[in-house]
Amino acid sequence: MLKIYGIPRSRAFRTLWLAKELGLRYDNVQISMNDGGTHAPDFLKINPNGHIPAIDDDGVVVWESMAINLYLAKKHASGTLYPSRLEDEAHAWQWSFWGITEVERPVLTTLFNRALLPEDERDAKLADEAEQQLQQPFGVLNGALAKSPFLLGPEFTVADLNVASILSWARPARIDFTPFPHAADWLKRCAERPAARAARDLQR
Numbered sequence: 364m365l366k367i368y369g370i371p372r373s374r375a376f377r378t379l380w381l382a383k384e385l386g387l388r389y390d391n392v393q394i395s396m397n398d399g400g401t402h403a404p405d406f407l408k409i410n411p412n413g414h415i416p417a418i419d420d421d422g423v424v425v426w427e428s429m430a431i432n433l434y435l436a437k438k439h440a441s442g443t444l445y446p447s448r449l450e451d452e453a454h455a456w457q458w459s460f461w462g463i464t465e466v467e468r469p470v471l472t473t474l475f476n477r478a479l480l481p482e483d484e485r486d487a488k489l490a491d492e493a494e495q496q497l498q499q500p501f502g503v504l505n506g507a508l509a510k511s512p513f514l515l516g517p518e519f520t521v522a523d524l525n526v527a528s529i530l531s532w533a534r535p536a537r538i539d540f541t542p543f544p545h546a547a548d549w550l551k552r553c554a555e556r557p558a559a560r561a562a563r564d565l566q567r
């Protein structure tokens with residue numbers, strides 16, 4: 364059976380959400396970054412980087428959340444959640460890479476400095492600067508979503524899931540989406556999907 368390594372309150376959420384969308388049976392191996400589990404010798408045999416998520420799909424080991432999701436979606440939902448046209452596939456990669464390179468770090472900086480760090484270790488200025496840095500990429504996202512309901516067109520795909528799962532931190536990070544109404548609506552629609560809710564339930 365598919366093994367998904369990583370506690371739900373980590374980037375493994377992205378893969379758990381996808382697994383729920385796909386209706387996959389899986390075993391969620393509770394590796395955590397909070398107790399040294401990500402650096403335990405047995406887990407390093409799965410992902411030598413010491414990071415979650417990782418998967419073992421009947422012997423196919425993959426790490427990096429975006430790669431895992433693109434692989435699983437292509438394997439199980441080609442033509443639906445995973446686009447079948449080459450150019451749409453390129454755009455799914457584009458948005459996934461964009462999410463982790465242009466958006467993820469500043470979102471995390473705001474999250475840590477507004478919510479996760481102990482209060483006396485938070486740096487409000489750093490959080491504000493990171494939010495400022497997000498204005499440009501969020502403008503890009505908002506512009507794309509002004510033209511179509513989802514990133515690749517009329518239907519929800521793995522591109523939406525990958526980007527929306529990174530942005531699931533935006534709410535606890537108290538990032539203001541008022542200037543980006545199309546992105547805000549889209550994020551809400553993504554987050555309200557039953558599979559997204561089911562994955563969030565795993566975080567409780």
Ligand SMILES: N[C@@H](CCC(=O)N[C@@H](CS)C(=O)NCC(=O)O)C(=O)O
Nearest residue numbers: 373374396401413414415416427428
């Ligand atoms: N680029 C990687 C990042 C993975 C990552 O950093 N995961 C965190 C948990 S959310 C982790 O495993 N941290 C453990 C550590 O750094 O020791 C991905 O998207 O999968």
